[in-house]
Amino acid sequence: MNYQVDENGFYGNFGGAFVPEVLQKNIDELQEQYRLVLEEPEFQREMNQLLADYVGRPTPLYFARGLSKKYQTKVYLKREDLCHTGAHKINNTIGQVLLAQRLGKKKIVAETGAGQHGVATATVCALMGMECIVYMGALDMERQAPNVARMKMLGAEVRAAQSGAKTLKEAVDEALMHWIENPDDTFYIIGSVVGPHPYPDMVARFQSVISKEIKAQLQLAEGRSTPDYVIACVGGGSNATGAFYHFFDEENVRLIVAEGGGKGIDSGQTAATSFIGKTGVLHGSKTLFMQGDDGNPLEAYSISAGLDYPGFGPLYAHLKAVDRVDFLAIEDDSAMKAALELCKTEGIIPALESAHALAVLDKMVFKPEDVVVINLSGRGDKDLDNYAAYFNL
Structure with a gap:
């Protein structure tokens, strides 16, 4: 069996990249560049040093x-x-923020459920001096108030997703909409092995x-x-x-x-x-x-x-x-x-x-x-x- 993504972003019959036209340029750029950037010796050196000295x-x-x-x-x-x-979330956010910098992006948007991905994103953005917006379901913000406070202390803007169940799905919806509205200067850091190719493979590699x-x-x-x-x-x-x-x-x-x-x-x-x-x-x-x-x-x-x-x-x-x-x-x-x-x-x-x-x-x-x-x-x-x-x- 093959458990790696194919050239079209599929694992068997599942995967791919189904995105609005306005995001196609961003997705195409990611698909073309992410493997090349991840394999650069300098990228690997910087990421591994941060994983050792900063993450522990x-x-x-x-x-x-x-x-x-x-x-x-x-x-x-x-x-x-x-x-x-x-x-574990910071393993991925370090990798994606370093990638975003190499792609010339200045701002970061992310979603979070339990708040750990949001905290990890806000942490690395603070370290790297990047603007950070995190979307979180309004219900999850109540359930995970300590993490909301952490994100704010780290300089992130936390925005509540008020629709539907007010949890992770809605946070993803809002974060994607933000990216659609700001495709040129913003990098979307997805916190899990979900979303359009190459995100599932990229997150898997970092984790x-x-x-x-x-x-x-x-x-x-x-x-x-x-x-x-x-x-x-x-x-x-x-x-x-x-x-x-x-x-x-x-x-x-x-x-x-x-x-x-x-x-x-x-x-x-x-x-x-x-x-x-x-x-x-x-x-x-x-x-x-x-x-x-x-x-x-x-x-x-x-x-x-x-x-x-x-x-x-x-x-x-x-x-x-x-x-x-x-x-x-x-x-x-x-x-x-x-x-x-x-x-x-x-x-x-x-x-x-x-x-x-x-x-x-x-x-x-x-x-x-x-x-x-x-x-x-x-x-x-x-x-x-x-x-x-x-x-x-």
Whole structure:
């Protein structure tokens, strides 16, 4: 199987670039330039130096003794929560801001759900002296108030998306409209492996540092570079793609996706795209997304602001079609239980998104000799109000 994008921007039958005419010039420029720029030695040098000295890479691969004992297997946590800004998102924003500068852009626009991509974008824009506008669903701004404050402190303008469900889809809609209205001086930084080609491939390449490190770290810890399982949560799919990237061709490595199950797949309050999604075009690419009879996106729901997106990136539509990954819908209560368990057993407070991946441990049976890697994509500071309300703290 081929898990890389083809020359037309497709993963199998999914992907492509379906954009308004006004953006075609920008997309064409990106498609022509991104691989050339990314492979420049000076670009690689600058990006790698920032990842090491500013982000704090490599992040640890931590052997979780408490979880390993409880589940009678070897559980490792890839600690992306220890990145500067508290999540994996900055791996991508550093790369895209450096690319934007080389393309002569002066302003940055971005969308954000849980706020981590917005914080990471605002952080790198502050570092690089670039103007930054971040669109965020009005509901997500309420749920993730600490991240809104962080973005503003970093100098970004945060604009509320007031339409629809007031969450991530609407933020993407608004950010795309802003880009349509300002195509000449503005670069749109997409935070996940979604959108028109080349964004899914570009974000995947920037996040692939995660699995590259996992391979090297496992070699030292276990004497082998491949685990038996890699588990990650998926909204759009950026952290999972980073964790899976160097294992796609390793057929002996089982890849597990944890989606936002919400109140249940059949409840009408879910973000479980792999179970109820249909093929269509969403935000510039052909993919799977939850849609009504009219083909319009349904409102997604998850207790996690980073998972309530009605679809996922075209790579995941392809991975489902060829049966390369296993999808599990994790309901809110299971994610909350898993988050508290990590706090009590390992002294780590996870992001609500990451808690969905942790909940997979309760859904499967592992062998004692299995090596299970869970991508801990973010830390839980931003979710403390949600945890406090849920657990009556």
